[in-house]
Amino acid sequence: MFKREKLLLLSICTILFFILLTAHASAMTDENVKVIRTSGSIGINERVEFNGFTLKAHEFHNDTVTLAIYKNDNFVELFDFYENESRQYEDLWIDVLKIEKSSVLIAISMHDIRTVWTELEPAHALWGDYIQKDRYGIEIVSFTDNSINLGIFVDGNELVEETCYPDTENVYLDDFKIYVSNIDKNGNVNLRFFKKMPLDITSIIKTKKDVYKPDEAVNCEVEIFNSGDATINLADVKLTTEPAGKILTPRYQVNNLPPNQTRILEFPLASVAENEDETIKINAEVTLIDYFGKRYTYTVSKNIYISSGFGIIKEVVPQELEFHSDSHTASNVAMIKLNVFNVGGTGKNVEIYDSIPDNIRLYNSSSLEWNKNITPEGCINIIYYVIPDIPGEYTLAPAEVFVNDKTVYSTEVSFNVHGPLISINKTASIKDDRVQVTNYIENVGDRAAYVIVIDNIPLDSIIISGSEFWDDVMQPGESGQFNYSIQHPGKLDILPGASVQYQDVKGDQWHFKSDPVLLSPDDINPEISKKELFEFLVSSYLILVLVIGIIIIAIGFVIYTQSRLYG
Numbered sequence: 220m221f222k223r224e225k226l227l228l229l230s231i232c233t234i235l236f237f238i239l240l241t242a243h244a245s246a247m248t249d250e251n252v253k254v255i256r257t258s259g260s261i262g263i264n265e266r267v268e269f270n271g272f273t274l275k276a277h278e279f280h281n282d283t284v285t286l287a288i289y290k291n292d293n294f295v296e297l298f299d300f301y302e303n304e305s306r307q308y309e310d311l312w313i314d315v316l317k318i319e320k321s322s323v324l325i326a327i328s329m330h331d332i333r334t335v336w337t338e339l340e341p342a343h344a345l346w347g348d349y350i351q352k353d354r355y356g357i358e359i360v361s362f363t364d365n366s367i368n369l370g371i372f373v374d375g376n377e378l379v380e381e382t383c384y385p386d387t388e389n390v391y392l393d394d395f396k397i398y399v400s401n402i403d404k405n406g407n408v409n410l411r412f413f414k415k416m417p418l419d420i421t422s423i424i425k426t427k428k429d430v431y432k433p434d435e436a437v438n439c440e441v442e443i444f445n446s447g448d449a450t451i452n453l454a455d456v457k458l459t460t461e462p463a464g465k466i467l468t469p470r471y472q473v474n475n476l477p478p479n480q481t482r483i484l485e486f487p488l489a490s491v492a493e494n495e496d497e498t499i500k501i502n503a504e505v506t507l508i509d510y511f512g513k514r515y516t517y518t519v520s521k522n523i524y525i526s527s528g529f530g531i532i533k534e535v536v537p538q539e540l541e542f543h544s545d546s547h548t549a550s551n552v553a554m555i556k557l558n559v560f561n562v563g564g565t566g567k568n569v570e571i572y573d574s575i576p577d578n579i580r581l582y583n584s585s586s587l588e589w590n591k592n593i594t595p596e597g598c599i600n601i602i603y604y605v606i607p608d609i610p611g612e613y614t615l616a617p618a619e620v621f622v623n624d625k626t627v628y629s630t631e632v633s634f635n636v637h638g639p640l641i642s643i644n645k646t647a648s649i650k651d652d653r654v655q656v657t658n659y660i661e662n663v664g665d666r667a668a669y670v671i672v673i674d675n676i677p678l679d680s681i682i683i684s685g686s687e688f689w690d691d692v693m694q695p696g697e698s699g700q701f702n703y704s705i706q707h708p709g710k711l712d713i714l715p716g717a718s719v720q721y722q723d724v725k726g727d728q729w730h731f732k733s734d735p736v737l738l739s740p741d742d743i744n745p746e747i748s749k750k751e752l753f754e755f756l757v758s759s760y761l762i763l764v765l766v767i768g769i770i771i772i773a774i775g776f777v778i779y780t781q782s783r784l785y786g
Contacts (some may be wrong), residue, residue, distance in 0.1 A: 252510035411520035419447035542638030639668030
């Protein structure tokens with residue numbers, strides 16, 4: 220009996236241990252945050268209601284909106300809110316998220332516990348260790364009896380070095396935290412790492428068809444799928460068209476969208492009769508807001524065509540590419556789709572023309588001209604592929620359809636190619652018997668890269684100061700430079716270009732050489748030239764004065780001698 224009681228007690232203790240462990244883990248990943256209960260975009264005299272509170276837009280100013288606050292139909296106050304201002308009423312929070320000319324986006328929130336952190340793999344670290352977690356690096360710098368010094372790095376750059384104590388949390392850049400425990404002065408420590416869960420969605424605009432007659436009703440759907448790991452506190456969806464048209468309900472909000480859930484929002488368009496023979500571009504801007512007010516913005520678009528005759532729709536798929544060093548890899552290739560249609564009742568022969576800009580090459584194609592027959596109520600699809608030469612934003616000109624002495628145009632389309640792009644500008648100047656060389660490097664792309672520059676020195680040249688080698692991790696938009704001086708035994712007319720190698724986080728590598736530098740009299744330092752010219756003029760003047768003085772003395776001596784002889 221006693222043995223059974225011991226086993227029962229052991230089981231209870233084990234269960235309690237796991238409950239406490241789970242509770243502690245939840246405490247590390249959960250926070251008390253503002254959870255949006257309802258929201259709305261309202262104009263003058265429109266309202267948002269929740270839990271007996273009513274908010275009514277009373278007046279709009281340049282940068283504020285006056286809201287009338289009611290509780291159980293009793294007036295509370297008028298208050299002028301700035302954009303992103305928050306104000307508490309009892310247990311509710313009113314947040315003004317966006318102020319536009321005649322509308323304001325409002326959210327009403329209450330505090331609640333939500334899971335906002337995800338735990339990464341923990342580590343048992345030793346003195347001198349360097350641990351990489353996501354974009355953060357953690358260096359174990361030193362120990363004391365009851366603390367530890369950690370060096371924190373972000374993208375390879377030191378952020379801070381600070382002292383951490385046992386059983387404490389330390390948060391960095393608001394999205395990464397470290398929990399420290401079991402510090403041993405002999406050089407051992409346990410570390411737990413947590414990353415704030417970002418928001419992410421996939422979104423698409425859908426219509427029943429791509430071509431509409433001028434008298435047809437157009438209804439479009441915006442589908443939002445929460446592809447992240449965190450619940451979306453608020454998704455604000457705003458629809459616009461190009462050219463600008465009237466949308467019966469141009470804005471919707473979705474509150475508390477859990478992971479792996481989808482919402483479909485319907486946006487009916489008003490009459491499109493005035494857009495005959497035009498492409499209408501439908502744009503949806505989706506703004507996500509997390510529990511801390513951080514915003515994530517996504518845009519999606521779709522083209523439809525309004526016609527009672529012929530038309531053409533041009534698309535590029537995908538609209539976002541990642542650049543790779545192997546230009547023929549599948550993710551470097553963009554597909555261009557031309558959908559040519561005949562809404563009328565007579566078949567026609569049509570001529571189709573398209574073009575591509577600089578820095579783009581055709582892939583497995585040689586011509587951008589086609590001659591096709593289209594049946595009544597029929598359509599044809601033309602597909603070709605292009606490869607961009609460098610990262611950047613590309614805009615493709617409208618495609619053309621020529622039929623019955625009339626030309627119909629598609630819209631222009633754009634796509635982005637993401638990747639690092641390193642540029643280098645090498646210059647040189649002559650100073651005395653030395654050549655001063657400067658290399659200016661810049662990452663003009665939108666991805667980080669590790670860059671190595673090795674400058675090429677002319678044969679028989681000697682480096683007097685500095686170094687011909689430079690390397691660094693360059694974030695998008697960052698720049699750097701290095702300088703050195705050389706001596707050359709003979710005449711030097713040209714400097715060879717520098718060798719550049721860079722690599723992105725995916726491991727793709729690129730190599731190129733900068734342009735050579737021609738040395739000419741224009742490369743001579745202008746300050747040195749002025750000084751030398753000044754010294755030359757002064758010395759020439761002194762010599763001239765001396766010569767004139769000698770001549771005057773000589774003439775005087777001759778005159779004096781002659782006067783004595785014949786005097």
